[in-house]
Amino acid sequence: xxxxxxxxxxxxxxxxxxxxxxxxxxxxxxxxxxxxxxxxxxxxxxxxxxxxxxxxxxxxxxxxxxxxxxxxxxxxxxxxxxxxxxxxxxxxxxxxxxxxxxxxxxxxxxxxxxxxxxxxxxxxxxxxxxxxxxxxxxxxxxxxxxxxxxxxxxxxxxxxxxxxxxxxxxxxxxxxxxxxxxxxxxxxxxxxxxxxxxxxxxxxxxxxxxxxxxxxxxx
Ligand code: DX5
Ligand code: ZN
Numbered sequence: 001x002x003x004x005x006x007x008x009x010x011x012x013x014x015x016x017x018x019x020x021x022x023x024x025x026x027x028x029x030x031x032x033x034x035x036x037x038x039x040x041x042x043x044x045x046x047x048x049x050x051x052x053x054x055x056x057x058x059x060x061x062x063x064x065x066x067x068x069x070x071x072x073x074x075x076x077x078x079x080x081x082x083x084x085x086x087x088x089x090x091x092x093x094x095x096x097x098x099x100x101x102x103x104x105x106x107x108x109x110x111x112x113x114x115x116x117x118x119x120x121x122x123x124x125x126x127x128x129x130x131x132x133x134x135x136x137x138x139x140x141x142x143x144x145x146x147x148x149x150x151x152x153x154x155x156x157x158x159x160x161x162x163x164x165x166x167x168x169x170x171x172x173x174x175x176x177x178x179x180x181x182x183x184x185x186x187x188x189x190x191x192x193x194x195x196x197x198x199x200x201x202x203x204x205x206x207x208x209x210x211x212x213x214x215x216x217x218x219x
Contacts, residue, residue: 001025002205002212003059003168005192007041007139014046018054020201026059026080028170028190033064036088037137044073051078059190061109061170063136064088071095075104083107083130083168086119096125107168111136116150123163128188129154133181134171139192143172148184155185178208182215 003026009017018027029047034040051058057080062071067084068091074082075098082104084095089108096106108123109130110116116131123129131150134141147169157163169181170190178189191208198204 001166001188002195002209003028003188003190004195004201004205005030005061005139005170005190006196008192008196011042014050015053017196018050018056021195021205022056023202024056024195024205026188027054027056028059028061028192029079031060031062031064031074032137035065036085037063039137044070044077047074047079048077057081059083059107059168061107061130061190066090068095072098072102075099075102079104081105081107081128083109083128085109085111085136086122087111087114092119092122093125096122100127109136109170110150112144112147116153120157120163123165126165128168129163129165130168130170130190131186132171133169133173133177136171141172143174143177143180145177145180148180151181151184151186158185173208175207175211178212179215182212183219185219186212 004021005028007030032039032041059081060074060079061083099106105127107128108126166187168188169186173191174194195204
């Protein structure tokens with residue numbers, strides 16, 4: 001699955017930019033609060049407006065403090081998957097329950113320096129695990145391959161029935177790095193600059209999906 005990140009899109013033409021990626025599986029929306037990360041993007045009112053103009057399932061990545069308070073609003077608005085950061089969550093299990101009760105999938109994200117193991121018990125309540133492969137905050141950064149160990153561990157836990165999450169990766173995914181991530185066991189690839197900086201975003205999505213599928217076959 002490919003989830004283009006609109007962080008690299010033209011913010012003055014977001015409805016058109018969603019249309020440009022209509023063939024994608026999810027659309028990834030990065031919410032930043034200038035506290036949890038050193039950048040500010042958009043929040044619930046913009047997400048609500050975008051939900052009205054697209055049928056692509058929306059994957060909201062909340063890089064914000066106090067997700068215990070704010071995350072459920074994105075689920076109530078109709079986001080398909082709502083991801084919070086483990087580092088910011090006071091009660092991740094309650095957040096997951098609230099998100100699911102509001103009709104969304106629940107996602108938990110870990111920054112590159114955050115180990116996976118302490119979060120495995122909480123992840124039993126989640127639907128997606130978002131492994132960050134850059135420091136969250138900005139698009140266009142270089143892929144950090146050392147997070148692939150966590151991807152492999154998560155893959156093993158899923159394949160052996162210990163977890164039931166979709167493994168998602170975010171940051172620095174392009175036509176080269178997607179192969180490494182696919183081989184390590186990623187199910188869903190977020191790609192911002194690799195899609196929106198391409199001449200033809202729809203073609204870029206197809207090319208990324210093909211490369212990932214081929215790498216998985218070979219893995
Ligand atoms: C970064 C965001 C990413 C970002 C990825 O904090 O979470 O979703 O858009 O951008 P690229 O694919 O350009 O690294
Ligand atoms: Zn993101």
